[in-house]
Amino acid sequence: MFPAASLLTTLLLALSIAASPVEVRNSPVTLPIARRLNTSGGTINLVQHDQSRAAALKNFKGDSTLSRRTGSITVTNDGVSYIAAVGVGSPATTYHLIVDTGSSNTWVGAGTAYVKTSTSVDTGEPVTVDYGSGSFSGTEYTDTVTLGSGLTITAQSIGVASTSTGFTGVDGIVGIGPLDLTEGTLTDEPNTTIPTVTDNLYSQGVISEIVVGISFEPTTTDSDANGELTFGGTDATKYTGTLAYTPLTTTYPASYYWGINESITYGSKTILAETAGIVDTGTTLILLASNAYDAYVSATGATLDRTTGLLRITSTQYSALQNLNFNVGSNTYALTPNGQIWPRSLNTYIGGTATSIYLVVSDLGTPSGEGLDFINGYTFLERFYSVFDTTNSQVGFATTAYTDATTN
Ligand SMILES: *[C@@H]1O[C@H](CO)[C@@H](O)[C@H](O)[C@H]1NC(C)=O
Ligand SMILES: *[C@@H]1O[C@H](CO)[C@@H](O)[C@H](O)[C@H]1NC(C)=O
Ligand SMILES: *[C@@H]1O[C@H](CO)[C@@H](O)[C@H](O)[C@H]1NC(C)=O
16 A cells, blocks of 8 residues: 555646656547437537537536536537547446546536446435436436446536436537636535546546546547547657647636636637637637637638528638638647538538538637637647646647548
8 A cells, every 4th residue: 555655646746747648558548439410300500509609618617516516508409529438337238428527527427327236326416417418307316437448436426417408419528628617516515625537536536647648539420439438647649749739728617617828829810819718629610709709711712601690711711821820828739621611522411512611720719808709629630639638737738640641
C-alpha cells in the first residue's frame, strides 16, 4: 500500500512540474467510441440541435439553483453522437452512452432499462439535468461501472432515468465535463457535486491525473467505430507533432465548461478577435458568434440553404476556399477547405442534395462579447486530437493524420 502511494505521489510531483499529462500506450484505460448518425427519423436538423444546445450552455448561471437549468429551449433531434459501450452493475449490463464533454452527469435508462444487481445502491436522491437538446429526470444510484475491457470503477454515482426526452436510440450519457457542472443536479442537495467517472478513476488510483484524451476521425459513413477516449493521459499513436496546451479561460460562462480563449481568421482576415468559447463533443458543427459568422459568410460567398439550415457553396467557391485558422496561444490550428465541408456522401442524411457542398460552420445565434463566442464541435475535433486536463486546468490540441484529410 505505502510503496504504491509514494510512487503515485512521486509521479504526481513529477507531473506537476512538467505540467504535461502522461503518455498512455496500450493502456487498459482507453475506450473505443463509435460515431453514429441517427437516421431513424428521416432528416437530421444539425443546426437546430446545435443552436438549442448552445443556448442552454450560455444560459447556465452557476448559482446552485435549479432554475438555471430550465430555459425555454426546444428539444430537437440529436443527429450525430459519439457512443461508448459502458457496463453498469455486476454482472454488467452494457449501455450505449453519448460521450459528452459539455456535461458531467453519467446516467442510464433512456433506452435499455437499468438492471439492478447486488452492486446497485439506491441513494434516494432525485436528479435532473436539462441539456437544451434533451433532458432526463430520475434517481441517483451508486454502482460498479466498467469502461472498455475490464476497467472498473466501484460506487460510481449514476443517474437512473425515469423520464427522458431527446435520447431515443441511446441509453444516456457519460459526462466528462468539469465537476462543477454536476452542482444543482441533485434536486434535494443543490450544493453537492457528483464525482465524474474521470474523478473516480483518479480517486480509486487507476489513473494518476484527471485527464481525458480524445481522438475522433472524419468519417463518410453513417456509423463508424473510429474514436477513442483515453483516461489518465494521451495516446501518442493518435496524433502527429506536439501537443500544445492553453489554460482554461477565466471568462464566464465559457469558464463553466472546457472553455478557452482563441481568435479565428479566415485566410489572413480576422473574423473573430481573441475571445472565450468552448470545446464541446456534444456539438456537431463549429458555431461562431453572429458577427464572426457574418464575416465568414461574406468572405466565402456562401448562401444559407433553407432545407438543411447550413451554408452552401458552389464548386467554384469551394476551389477558392481558404483555411479557417483557430489561433490558440501561439499555435494555429488550420481547418482546411475539406475540413470546413460536411461529408458529401452524407448530404442526403441531413436533407441536402447529393451534389451540393455544405459548410460545417454555423451561427451561434448571439453576437460576440457574451463570454461564450464560439463552439469548437466534432467537426473541429475530428481534425485535431484534444486533451481535457483538469489536473493542470488546461486544454491541449495536436494535429493528426486526418488534419489535412480530403475525405469529405
Ligand atoms: C433519432 O431520431 C428520432 C426521430 O427523429 C428521435 O426521436 C430520436 O430521439 C433520435 N435519437 C437520438 C439518439 O437522438
Ligand atoms: C447552498 O450554498 C448557498 C451559498 O453558499 C447557501 O446559501 C445555501 O444555504 C446552501 N444550501 C444548502 C441546501 O446547503
Ligand atoms: C482570456 O481572455 C480574457 C478576456 O480578454 C482575459 O481576461 C483572460 O486573462 C484571458 N486568459 C485566460 C486564461 O482566461
